[in-house]
Amino acid sequence: MNATGALGRYGEDLAARLLAEAGMTVLARNWRCGRAGEIDIVARDGDTVVVCEVKTRRASPFQHPMAALTPAKAERLRRLAECWLERTGGPPPGGVRIDLVGVMLPRRGAPTVEHARGVA
Template identity: 80%
Template structure:
């Protein structure tokens, strides 16, 4: 195996680990949203090549598009720093596509939330839900 092949194998393992970490965080986020009275309508809703909404939920008469970011405690960036202007714009576009495919805007409008999941080396995960980030 040459160096390039070795790098590729390690990269795939890293991607699998990140995928598992992300799925775990999304499960914790969905649980938190449900515990706060929301109804989860979809998880990992894909819109072709445009992107994916991690969680689509209903909060009363509002539709909530929820971005979930999961980080280990030793990570450089806190999960709540994840919503850049470009990311917010993409999420708004995805929310519009969801509404087109699922019957239009609800009476309570659309909100974009962020759930940050921080996984410490020891102890329980810290799940933080911020409403209306974009």
Template identity: 85%
Template sequence: MNATGALGRYGEELAARLLTEAGMTVLARNWRYGRAGEIDIVARDGDTVVICEVKTRRAGTFEHPMEAVTPAKAERLRHLAGGWLERHGGVPSGGVRIDLVGVVVPARGAPLVEHVRGVA
């Protein structure tokens, strides 16, 4: 695995921990839907299925992780959410939500982890 891949996996691990500590249950990680792409984390928040995109950046890089969800990316996440629901029993009573976890890793010190609900 290259450095970028390792950084991404580290961010996903921090995100999964954050979601779990917030009371969610992680159902899947890195779930692939054919050629359409991959969902970083699928979780359950009560009766709601949460599709979670994780973006990890090193501190000082040009783009903040929260800026990474463009309209095209949001549309792809909605498509992937539909794929998950199709393969896992349809829309639950609490519906589906798309969240973003942004992770900024500084050169020193603890990473900053932000969770934003309902981004798309």
């Protein structure tokens, strides 16, 4: 695994831990749907399925990880959520929500992890 892959994996590990601590159940990680792409984390929050995009960045004056969700990325996540539902038996009673977890890794100290619910 290269440095970028390791950074992303670390961020996903932190995000999965945060979601679990918030009472969610992680159902899948790095779930792929053919050419449509990959969902970083699929979780259940009560009776809602949560499709979670994780963005990890090293501390920088440039783009914050929470700003990385473009309209095109949001549309891709909606298509991936539909694919998940088709393959797992349809929508749950609580529907589907798309969340974003941003992980910022400072040069020193603990990472900052932010969770935004219902971003797309």
